[in-house]
Amino acid sequence: MHFRCMSTLRHFVNCIITSCQKLMNVLANDINIQSRTQRREGVLWRRIGALLTFIIALALILISFLNYSNYRKNYQELNLTRHLVLSKNLRQNLETGLNIGLNPEENVRLLPAIKEMLHRHTDIRYIGVAQESGALVGEGDIPAYTLAGWRAWQNKTNADAYWYTGDSQTFQIGFPYVNNFNVKAGAVLIVYDKSAIERATGDMARKLGQDVLLTTSLLVALTLGGVYALTHKFSRQLASIGNTIDGALDAAAPAKLEVHVLNGDVAQDINDFAALSHAVVRDLVELERALGLPEHESGGRT
Amino acid sequence: MRQLQTRLVLLTTTMLVLSALLLSWLALRHFEQALPPEMARTVAAVGDSVSEVLEKAHEHGVPLDEMVGAQEYLNTVREDNPGIAYILLIDASGQPLYESGYDALGDRPSLERLGEQTTTDISTGKTGAYFSTSVPLVFQSNRVGTLHLGQRAALVKQQVQEISYDVVTVLVVASLIALELLRFVLTFVIATPVAVTRDFLARVRKGDFSHYLPFDHLSGIGQLSARLNRVVAHINRRYQALQEQGGAEHFKHMMKQRLSGYRFHAPGRHPILFSAVLDHIRWPFFLLIFADSLSLSFFPIFVGQFYSLEMGISKNIVIGLPISIFMFTWALSMPWAGMWSDRAGHRKSFILGATITTVGLVLTACAQSLYDLLLWRSLTALGYGLVFITTQSYVSNNTAPTHRTRSMAIFLSTFFAGSLSGSAIGGILSDRLGYNSTILLSALLSAASAMFILGFLRTNPDSDATPRRKLSFNDFKLLLRNKKFSAITFLAAIPAKIALTGFLYYSVPLYLKLLGNNQSTTGRVMMAYGLAIIFLSPFVAKMADKIGRLRWFVAIGGYAAAAAMFVIYCFDSTIGLLASITLLGIAHAIGVSPQLALINDLCKEVVQEVGSGTVTGIFRLIERLGNVLGPIIAGILIAQFGFNGAFLGIGIVSLVCTTIFTAVFLWFDRHPSRAVAAVA
Numbered sequence: 001m002h003f004r005c006m007s008t009l010r011h012f013v014n015c016i017i018t019s020c021q022k023l024m025n026v027l028a029n030d031i032n033i034q035s036r037t038q039r040r041e042g043v044l045w046r047r048i049g050a051l052l053t054f055i056i057a058l059a060l061i062l063i064s065f066l067n068y069s070n071y072r073k074n075y076q077e078l079n080l081t082r083h084l085v086l087s088k089n090l091r092q093n094l095e096t097g098l099n100i101g102l103n104p105e106e107n108v109r110l111l112p113a114i115k116e117m118l119h120r121h122t123d124i125r126y127i128g129v130a131q132e133s134g135a136l137v138g139e140g141d142i143p144a145y146t147l148a149g150w151r152a153w154q155n156k157t158n159a160d161a162y163w164y165t166g167d168s169q170t171f172q173i174g175f176p177y178v179n180n181f182n183v184k185a186g187a188v189l190i191v192y193d194k195s196a197i198e199r200a201t202g203d204m205a206r207k208l209g210q211d212v213l214l215t216t217s218l219l220v221a222l223t224l225g226g227v228y229a230l231t232h233k234f235s236r237q238l239a240s241i242g243n244t245i246d247g248a249l250d251a252a253a254p255a256k257l258e259v260h261v262l263n264g265d266v267a268q269d270i271n272d273f274a275a276l277s278h279a280v281v282r283d284l285v286e287l288e289r290a291l292g293l294p295e296h297e298s299g300g301r302t
Numbered sequence: 303m304r305q306l307q308t309r310l311v312l313l314t315t316t317m318l319v320l321s322a323l324l325l326s327w328l329a330l331r332h333f334e335q336a337l338p339p340e341m342a343r344t345v346a347a348v349g350d351s352v353s354e355v356l357e358k359a360h361e362h363g364v365p366l367d368e369m370v371g372a373q374e375y376l377n378t379v380r381e382d383n384p385g386i387a388y389i390l391l392i393d394a395s396g397q398p399l400y401e402s403g404y405d406a407l408g409d410r411p412s413l414e415r416l417g418e419q420t421t422t423d424i425s426t427g428k429t430g431a432y433f434s435t436s437v438p439l440v441f442q443s444n445r446v447g448t449l450h451l452g453q454r455a456a457l458v459k460q461q462v463q464e465i466s467y468d469v470v471t472v473l474v475v476a477s478l479i480a481l482e483l484l485r486f487v488l489t490f491v492i493a494t495p496v497a498v499t500r501d502f503l504a505r506v507r508k509g510d511f512s513h514y515l516p517f518d519h520l521s522g523i524g525q526l527s528a529r530l531n532r533v534v535a536h537i538n539r540r541y542q543a544l545q546e547q548g549g550a551e552h553f554k555h556m557m558k559q560r561l562s563g564y565r566f567h568a569p570g571r572h573p574i575l576f577s578a579v580l581d582h583i584r585w586p587f588f589l590l591i592f593a594d595s596l597s598l599s600f601f602p603i604f605v606g607q608f609y610s611l612e613m614g615i616s617k618n619i620v621i622g623l624p625i626s627i628f629m630f631t632w633a634l635s636m637p638w639a640g641m642w643s644d645r646a647g648h649r650k651s652f653i654l655g656a657t658i659t660t661v662g663l664v665l666t667a668c669a670q671s672l673y674d675l676l677l678w679r680s681l682t683a684l685g686y687g688l689v690f691i692t693t694q695s696y697v698s699n700n701t702a703p704t705h706r707t708r709s710m711a712i713f714l715s716t717f718f719a720g721s722l723s724g725s726a727i728g729g730i731l732s733d734r735l736g737y738n739s740t741i742l743l744s745a746l747l748s749a750a751s752a753m754f755i756l757g758f759l760r761t762n763p764d765s766d767a768t769p770r771r772k773l774s775f776n777d778f779k780l781l782l783r784n785k786k787f788s789a790i791t792f793l794a795a796i797p798a799k800i801a802l803t804g805f806l807y808y809s810v811p812l813y814l815k816l817l818g819n820n821q822s823t824t825g826r827v828m829m830a831y832g833l834a835i836i837f838l839s840p841f842v843a844k845m846a847d848k849i850g851r852l853r854w855f856v857a858i859g860g861y862a863a864a865a866a867m868f869v870i871y872c873f874d875s876t877i878g879l880l881a882s883i884t885l886l887g888i889a890h891a892i893g894v895s896p897q898l899a900l901i902n903d904l905c906k907e908v909v910q911e912v913g914s915g916t917v918t919g920i921f922r923l924i925e926r927l928g929n930v931l932g933p934i935i936a937g938i939l940i941a942q943f944g945f946n947g948a949f950l951g952i953g954i955v956s957l958v959c960t961t962i963f964t965a966v967f968l969w970f971d972r973h974p975s976r977a978v979a980a981v982a
Contacts (some may be wrong), residue, residue, distance in 0.1 A: 044525070048310070051487050056318045059327055059480035066472040067329045069730045074465060075332075075340060080352045082344040088382060089351040113354070120350060211328040218323045226313045234306055238526060245529040249536060261692060269503040276506055277533050281558050290556065291547055 036108075044235045049227035056223065072201045079197055080164060080173070083124070083190050086117060087175040088164070091188045092179050094129060098185065104129045104137045107159045114139045123196045125170060130154060131186035142170075142191055150174060150189060159184040169194055241270050249281050261287050307492045314484050318430075318477060326473045333465050333615075338458055342426035342435055349424065349437035349451050350382050355450075356391075361443040366391075368400050376402035385457060387432060390450040391439075399447065404964050408845065411452070431455050467826055470494025475723045478836070479592070482719060486585035490758065497577040502530065505575075511537050512567040513575045516760070540567045576760035578700040580709055583652070587693045587713075587749040588720040590656055593663070593747035594686055595724025596731065596740055599825075601625065604737045608672040620672060624679045631680045633926040635687035640695060640919025641773040643688070648696040649759050652689055656752035658685030663745035667738045689923065695915035698902055704847055706902060707855075711843030711895035722832040726825075777872060777912045781793045781920055786904045786970065791924050793963035794856045795897050797956050798890060799928025801863045802938035805952050806831055806886060810879065813945050817876050822966070843895045852896040852903065853967050859893015860960030862886075867953025871946055882949075 040189040090113070097107040104110055114127045118139055128138025130150055153163040153174050159182075163174040172191045179185040244257050256274070352375075359369050366707035376389045380402045388403035388410065412428035428456045432452040439447045495518055504513050511534050515527035519642055543556060567573055582666045597604065602621045609620045643651040662682025669675040694713055701709040732740045781787050793870045806828065866885035870878050901921060902909055909917050935955070 006961070041628075048491055051491065052310070052314050052484065053316075054763055055480055055483050055487060056314065056321060059318060059476045060321055062479065063322055063325055063472055063476045065728055066476065066727065067326070067333075067469055069734055070468045070472065071329075071333055071336075073730075073733055074337060076877075077341045078344060080338070082347045085344060085347045085383065086351065089354075094713075109819075116354065121347075200336070204336060207332050208329055211325055215321045215328075217327045219317055223313070223317050226317070227310070230306065230309050230313060242482070242529050244524060245526065245533060249533060269500070269507075273503055273506050273530070273533075276509070277511075277537060280511065280537050280564060281540070281560075284537070284544065285555075287544055287560060288540070291544065291553060 005223040042239070045224075045228045045231040048231060050260070052227065053216075053220050053223045056219055060212050060215055060219070064212045068201075068205050068208050075201055075204075076171075076197060079192070080171070083171075083173050083192055084162065084175070086124075087119065087173055087188045087190050089189075090114070090127065090129075091175055091177045094188065096233065098177075098179050104131060104186070105135060110137060113141065121192075123193045124190060125193055126189065126191035128189040129192050130174075130189055138150060138189065140191065142260070150187070154187050168192065171197075241266070244270055244274055247274070249277060303578075307488060307496075310488060310492070311484075313480035314527075315481065318480055318484070322477055322480075323475050326469050330469050331468055333469070334462055337428070337462065337465065338433070338489045340454070341458055341461060342433065343918055345386060345426045345433075345435045345451050345453055346426070346437065347384075348379060348386065349435055349449050352389070353377055353437050353439055353449055356439060357441050360446070366393060366439070366441075366446050371621075372400045373402065374442040376400055385453055386451050387454045387457075388450075388452040390452075391447060392450070393447045394445055404452075428455060430459070433458050458844060464822065465758070467822070471826060471829070474833070478719045478723050479772040482585055482588045482716070485581055489579060489581040493581065494577055494579055497579055498575055499526065499530070501577060502575050506534075507865050512565045512780045513573050515576050516576060524780055538566050542559055542569045545569075555638055577782040578696075580697060580700060580712060581692035582646070583693055583696050583755070584712065585650065585717050586656070586754040586759070586781075586966050587689065588716050588756065589751040590659060590686075590689050590748050591720030593744040593751065594659065594682070595721045595942055596728035596744045597746075598721075598725040599729035600732045600737055600740075604673065604741075605672075607737075607892065608669070608675055613672070617664035623672070626678050628679045628686075628817045629926075629929070630682045631683035632690070633923055635684050635917060636923045639684075639688040639691040640917070641913065641917035642915075643692040643695045644913040648692050648699075649755060651692040652696075652755045652759065653752045655685045655688030655692060656748055656755065658682075659689065659744045660685075660748040660752065663741055663743055663748055667741035667745065685748075691915060692921050693897070694918045694922075696897065698914050698918065703903065707846040707852060707896045708843040709838060710892070710898050711839035714891075714895050715839050718832040720834045722829060722836070726829075737861075773916060777916055778920060780908055781905075781910055781917065784908050785966075787901055787921075788909065789963060789966045790900055790904075791921060793966065794860060794893065794920070794958045796928035796931070797860065797959040798863065798894055798897075800932040800935060801886060801952055801956055802890070803869070803929045803931070803932030804934075805949065806883060808933040808936045809940065809945060809948055810883065812940075814876065816945070817879070819863070819876060823876075827876065828881060830880055831887040831890075832886050835891050838888055839891035839895050842892050846896050846899075852900045853963075855896045856893045856900060857960055857964045857967075859889045859891075859896075859955055860963065862889030863962065864898075864953045864956035865889070867949045867956065871950045871953065874946060935967065 072157060075239075093110065094104060094107070097104070097110065112128065114137075117127055118124055124140070126140030126142035128136055128140075130136050130138075132154075135150075138179075149165075153165065154176065157163045157174060157176055159176045159178050162176070165172050165174075170191045171194060172189065175188040175190075176184050176187055177188060192203060241257060256271050355375065356366070356369065356372070359372075360366060372391070376391070380386050380389055386403075388407060389401065390398060390404045391400040392398050396902065398404075409431050411432055411434060424431055424435065424437050428434075429452075431454065433455055434489070435451045435453070437449040437451070438445060439449055495515075498515060502513060505513060514531045514534055518525060518527050601624070605621045605624050606617065609617050612621060639651070639655070646654075659682050662678050662680075662685055664679040666675065666682060669678055694710075697709045697713045698706060730742060731743065735743065810828060811824050814827060819827070842855070846852055865887055866882045866889055869885055870882035872878075873881065898921065900915070901917065905917075912920075936948050936952065939951040943951065
């Protein structure tokens with residue numbers, strides 16, 4: 001008797017423990033599903049928001065890069081124009097000298113004029129006159145390798161044109177001049193510093209960069225807020241559709257979505273899906289029973 | 303769901319436009335502050351050199367007020383620097399000594415106002431309608447006078463305005479690119495999962511459990527896919543377990559009876575449903591056109607590098623050769639490309655086309671001689687042609703007949719958006735990267751377009767490309783014998799191309815130069831055509847699909863093109879030309895997209911027989927005749943009657959062809975039996 005009582009008690013305790021375990025599992029599962037649902041709701045607006053913001057930010061960076069490139073080009077062209085004015089001025093002095101028979105090396109006013117120009121324009125690193133004969137009158141510091149390069153430029157540039165080139169540190173302009181017989185006699189050379197231009201365009205790049213940061217910060221806040229507002233309700237509806245789909249197989253009767261979900265037509269489609277899936281599973285279960293298959297052999301859900 | 307997509311598109315477009323406008327406005331403000339002082343430095347340099355000359359004379363003992371020839375010298379300086387409106391030299395007491403251009407000015411700044419500006423340093427300030435730069439003349443430590451150099455404020459404003467046009471161009475181009483990319487992303491987050499889920503649910507409603515939904519990388523709407531797939535997988539597993547168990551004959555009979563209304567997939571299979579949405583091909587196509595157009599603005603200069611006198615032909619001919627070869631190969635490749643696209647499927651042929659284009663572009667960047675370049679440009683054209691035709695074929699195959707005009711308009715607007723953005727950005731990029739690196743970047747973008755197709759363009763297993771016969775001369779004969787096909791091609795498509803190449807590409811750049819416009823203005827004015835197509839054609843085509851009667855749209859487009867030519871004939875100016883180009887864009891937005899849709903509608907039998915891709919290829923090849931004829935006709939007319947005569951002539955060609963087109967189709971309407979007989 002005592003043994004039977006003990007056994008019943010043990011069985012009762014076991015039942016309670018098993019029930020508690022089942023309840024815990026169900027609760028844990030519910031909590032899990034709930035947090036998963038919330039996570040999914042969060043995923044949609046975050047991902048869409050991030051993608052859209054990323055693309056717009058890319059467009060803004062592209063706009064700034066192109067604007068900067070245009071600015072840089074304009075700035076360089078203005079500098080070129082200014083130095084061309086100076087070259088023209090020097091060429092005029094030179095041709096005036098040639099008109100009265102003074103070659104550049106004999107023109108005593110040339111070198112002081114060059115020195116004065118260098119003094120007034122601090123961005124110019126070298127001013128010179130390269131003659132067809134190979135003689136060079138000039139002032140300033142200039143890397144030796146450019147001298148050889150100038151000869152080549154001088155040969156292929158027409159008397160009424162100019163050449164414009166550069167290296168990592170300088171921009172170089174060559175302006176051919178003509179003698180009394182209107183024949184190309186040499187070229188005026190002006191080499192000016194790149195660093196001042198780089199500094200000015202660098203400043204602009206920084207300003208434009210700051211603008212991009214400012215605009216993007218505003219954009220991120222507004223876009224993410226907008227996407228959240230637009231997709232929040234939709235995410236919830238998606239989550240409820242998900243639950244309906246999940247219940248299509250296990251529940252005694254398929255769960256039904258309310259007709260207003262996603263404008264009704266999707267709700268009807270999902271309800272049809274759940275009903276049909278439920279019906280197929282019922283048919284399959286009956287066939288499994290007819291074949292005498294235990295339910296767990298017929299493939300559980302994954 | 304469509305509502306959500308529309309709202310997201312609206313939100314994103316608004317954000318993009320607002321932030322781009324804000325950024326451009328900020329940039330413009332910086333430029334307006336930074337550039338005018340730099341412009342003034344040029345004027346100051348002129349002032350400096352004038353001051354230097356005067357100082358030398360002063361050092362020789364010539365007083366400032368007795369310098370003979372000073373007036374002539376100032377005139378010469380002003381002639382050399384046309385940006386300077388006046389030069390005025392005043393002495394220390396404020397009395398004018400010499401001037402150039404100042405007295406002739408009606409709106410000249412008063413001496414008092416200029417006097418206020420006199421400081422000890424070079425300074426620039428706005429005086430009336432001028433920016434005046436004052437250069438103090440300090441000779442031998444004595445202030446003897448001031449030199450004032452004036453630049454028209456309007457000129458400075460015009461230069462700043464030029465920069466603002468550049469900023470607006472950049473804004474438009476970057477927005478076009480971003481909008482294309484946004485459309486692509488939103489399609490994959492919302493439209494595609496919606497379309498494919500609809501298809502999936504429709505199949506299930508018919509009892510078909512044999513397909514799965516694709517994995518959703520972005521976890522948008524498609525987050526339901528995994529759950530729906532789980533249900534389908536579960537049902538299929540149970541069904542397959544039953545099949546494996548076998549059982550007696552009567553059980554098999556019962557199973558067959560019970561499950562007769564359902565379809566399941568075979569064991570070990572995992573068939574996935576895909577949806578063919580037009581926007582899937584739109585971004586890769588845009589990217590490829592964009593990539594190839596990057597080199598448009600500098601390609602003639604790039605080709606010029608390969609020229610040498612030993613070639614014995616004119617440099618202009620050499621520069622034109624690779625462009626002509628490209629166009630020629632592109633046109634010739636079209637029918638074969640169309641046939642191949644029909645046989646191999648859109649995915650394969652696009653990837654192959656983009657790969658060939660990539661290889662062609664890489665080799666173009668590495669070309670060592672003109673002959674290499676010609677070969678590699680031909681290769682690039684082959685790939686480009688294949689992608690061009692494949693996209694059109696995909697568009698017409700994956701669109702319901704009721705939406706065909708709209709989808710062709712989308713194709714057209716994507717093509718122009720890519721081409722316009724590419725050519726605008728290419729010039730800027732080549733300034734920074736150099737020609738070869740920009741072409742290599744084109745190759746990279748072309749490869750990226752193939753990667754996009756590889757990753758995103760899928761076809762359903764049951765909609766595989768149907769193998770067709772090889773292209774034959776008979777296909778051309780079949781199509782050309784079809785009176786409706788011939789009428790659309792020769793009376794609508796070719797005249798439209800004649801107007802495009804003869805007027806827009808050939809005459810407009812020359813004429814704008816003649817009117818005194820620079821290259822930037824020319825580029826910007828010509829952009830009006832592309833913009834009209836990009837923004838108008840989808841709307842007009844939507845209307846055309848709704849109303850039907852596509853041939854009336856073709857006719858209206860033809861008449862509008864003729865009207866565009868008459869506009870410039872009547873209003874001979876840059877503004878008139880801008881109006882004319884815009885009207886031509888509108889005309890083509892109305893009339894060009896319905897052409898291919900009209901062929902598909904009116905020539906169904908022959909399209910079915912020849913194949914949609916092949917028909918598109920042959921149509922585009924014949925249409926290219928217009929491209930060839932356009933510049934020739936325009937050239938002859940310009941030589942004989944001048945530009946205005948040429949515009950009138952092209953307008954008359956459009957008018958006559960459109961009138962015949964309208965009459966022919968009215969005749970077809972009244973004699974349908976003859977039209978049918980003609981088709982047969």
